[in-house]
Amino acid sequence: MLVQQSSELKEEIMRLKKEKDVVILAHNYQIPDVQDVADFTGDSLGLSRQAATVDQKTILFCGVHFMAETAAIISPEKKVLIPDLEAGCSLSDSITVDELRNWKNQHPDAIAVGYVNTTAEIKAELDYCCTSANAVNVVKSIPEDKDILFLPDMFLGSYVAKMTGRKNMHIWAGECHVHAGITPEDVTKKLESMQDAEFLIHPECGCTTPMMYDVADGSYDDKKVSILSTEGMLKHANKSKSKNFVVATETGILYKMKQQNPGKTFIPASEKAECQYMKMITLEKVYDALINEKNIVTVPKEIADKARLAIDRMLAIS
Structure with missing residues (x-):
């Protein structure tokens, strides 16, 4: 019975997205049913690039909140929806904008590089955004004599420092749970x-x-x-x-x-490695967001304009 309900719901979602001219983007960590109805699945960088190029006027982003924000920043002329506004991110929550401003004040000449797993407010304070796919290349593109503030993931930061040989990277002590x-x-x-x-x-x-x-x-x-x-x-x-x-x-x-x-x-490697935020997105919530065009993700223009510079730099570096 559940399989039948799931199948019928998928068919209805497929019909609705065509009727309403909506593209569905789903992160690789989404549940299988949600991946099945997506037009594109991928990582943060791949989906950011898709958001910038798709023809549809509405994007339904099946992922966590900062990802939908990034899509809204890249495509300000499009409507961006998320199936659940409460789908957050423990890594994104590990630094606040006040903490970042204070850190930057302590290192006034440093270049701030932030993982894409951050809020729009944080991105607006950055010089560069990066993802795990291009973090090494982003850091390599910065002159070697420049100090770097890398945030918020300490494990990714340690990895990048190791791979680039940089001795002047300051790394924020954040982590994905x-x-x-x-x-x-x-x-x-x-x-x-x-x-x-x-x-x-x-x-x-x-x-x-x-x-x-x-x-x-x-x-x-x-x-x-x-x-x-x-x-x-x-x-x-x-x-x-x-x-x-x-x-x-x-x-x-x-x-x-x-x-x-x-x-x-x-x-x-661990069966327990499940993100409860990613798993908040269900077929029912995808359908609800589609039919009611609800949970619109918007970013104030002043923040979006500043954040776009760091994101555009990220998208330019493979």
Whole structure:
């Protein structure tokens, strides 16, 4: 019965989005049913780019609030809806605009680089935005003599500092509760149970920093270890000759991985790595937002104009 209801609801959503000229964007961490009705699925960077180029006048963003804000900033002429206004982000909440202004005052000559997982207010204070896919390249594009304030994710910041060799990066002590909860012990157990598995790890993970040093000193010589964004993981899994993968990120990505690679096995590094905010988006809420055109996400023009500069710089750097 539930399967039938779900199927009928999907059909109705597909009909409505055509009738109302709405494009549905869904993050890789969304539940499978929501990914099924989306026109595009992807990571923050990929979906930001889609938001900038789609023809439809209305975007229904199935993700968390800061993502819908980013779409509204990039496409001010479009209406942006979100199925649940309460779908927030623990990482985004880990720094306030007052804390950032105070930090900038302490380092007046520094360049502020912020992860896309931040509010529009924070983005308006940044010099550059970045995602996990292009954070290293964004930092590499900044003159080496310039101090960098990197926020809000300390694990991604540590990873970027390691990959670029920058000694003048100041890193905010924020974290994503989901990724921070994936421990080196989780990873080791899974890898031991699957001897021939490749290990794909998101740079926001709590295990990233110790894992990076392990990779550097050869501790994983007999394992293939790749530190990748969610979109990078999908591309890598598609190309790889390996049959088994341990995946350290939010479990929602496994649905797409299995869809794209039916002959391969994908195991989460931790079954507990679920974002309750991402999972707040349901088919029923997608339908409700579509039919009532509710939960419009707007960003005041003054903030949007400032934030757009940092976002445009992010979109220009692959």
